[in-house]
Amino acid sequence: MAADFFFQQFAIQQEGAVHPMGTDSVLLGAWSPVDKARRILDIGTGTGIVALMLAQRNTAAQIVAVELDEITANCARKNILRSPWPDRIRVVQSSIQQYAYAAPSQHDLIVSNPPFFSETSLAHDVRRRQGRHQSFLRPGELIEAVLQLLTPDGKFCVVLPIREAALFQELAVFQRLYVTGERKVFSRPGKPMERILLQLERSPHHFERQLPLYIYQSEEMPSEDFRTLTGAFYKSF
Secondary structure, X not given: OHHHEXXXXXXXXXXXXXXXXXXXXXXXXXXXXXXXXXEEEEEOOOOOHHHHHHHHHXXXXXXXXXXXXXXXXXXXXXXXXXXXXXXXXXXXXXOHHHHHHHOOOXXXXXXXXXXXXXXXXXOOOHHHHHHHEOOOOOHHHHHHHHHHHEEEEEEEEEEEEHHHHHHHHHHHHHOOOEEEEEEEEEOOOOOOEEEEEEEEEOOOOOOEEOOOEEOXXXXXXXXXXXXHHHOOOEOOO
16 A cells, blocks of 8 residues: 555655655544644654655645654655655754754644554664664653643644553653544454554643544455545555
């Protein structure tokens, strides 16, 4: 499915990047609320896929895309230069901890498809570990950075596996960042839940639970809901 991904008829390059293009990023980029955002931050941008999606959905926002790995950050820069929005997306090669320490302004919307594999399943390749494991960005560190970088009324959106999402929500509440929206993601009807999309804010006074999203309605046939959510980005749709 990811191989068919196009932004306004140009293909994303990966070039051995740590964060290969995948369904999690597509869901995050299509689901996150962008309408009122003037400044957007993409934490762990990888090849730039989410930042590019948000630029396509919001034609006025300025976007900062932070990526730790140098090779992957350069790949993101190439993709952005080839896009219609090179003047609105800036790639910063840095850890989010360092960026948060030095950032000159806050952001109305922050998004992240963070590392979520535990230490018990570490990859051998160091660059892959940076992109996939919590040893390089622990959940508490991510939440602390978000709290430094989020405007008072801003929104933080993240996509996580189920077990990791439960822990993440507990840590966030402890630091006074609250879930105000969620959508559970299944591969197809009858299968276990695989991911959850979360929206978090500083205020806990409202909550929206959206209907579950099934990616496929049958074997390799995308569901109507998935087509509606992501259809602007898939050439084959």
